[in-house]
Amino acid sequence: MGATTVWMSPETKKRxxxxxxHPRETYEDVILRLIDxxxxxxxxxDExxxxxxESRKDIRAGRLLPLDEARAELRAAWRTEDPE
Structure with a gap:
């Protein structure tokens, strides 16, 4: 296996x-774990x-419902459902 030198700041190396x-873990192992x-x-x-x-378009168009209103609508819907 070949080796490559990677230049990084001392802060990056410290991180x-x-x-x-564990102390014997290699930097390659750390980097591979981060990539994974x-x-x-x-x-x-695609769906x-x-x-x-579509959601982003709704947000840009201002088609939003505040959380408290959404909760109120859901609570009202749950109260009116027929328990069969």
Whole structure:
């Protein structure tokens, strides 16, 4: 396996060192663990992305309901449901 030198500030090196789980863990292990944490193994579906885009459009258009109003509407709906 080849090696590569990575230049970083002393502060970055200090932070990486603080992230070690044990003293003998290598910086490569720490970096790989961080990469694994950052990568999403289950990317969003097209449907989820469309839903997010629609929600963002609603927000920009001001189609929002304050939390207290949403709660009141839900409580009223729950009270009027037929318990079958």
């Amino acid at each position: 990486l060192k603080e992230m070690k789980r 944490t950052a990568e999403d193994p289950e990317p969003l579906s 989820a992305i469309r839903g997010i885009e």
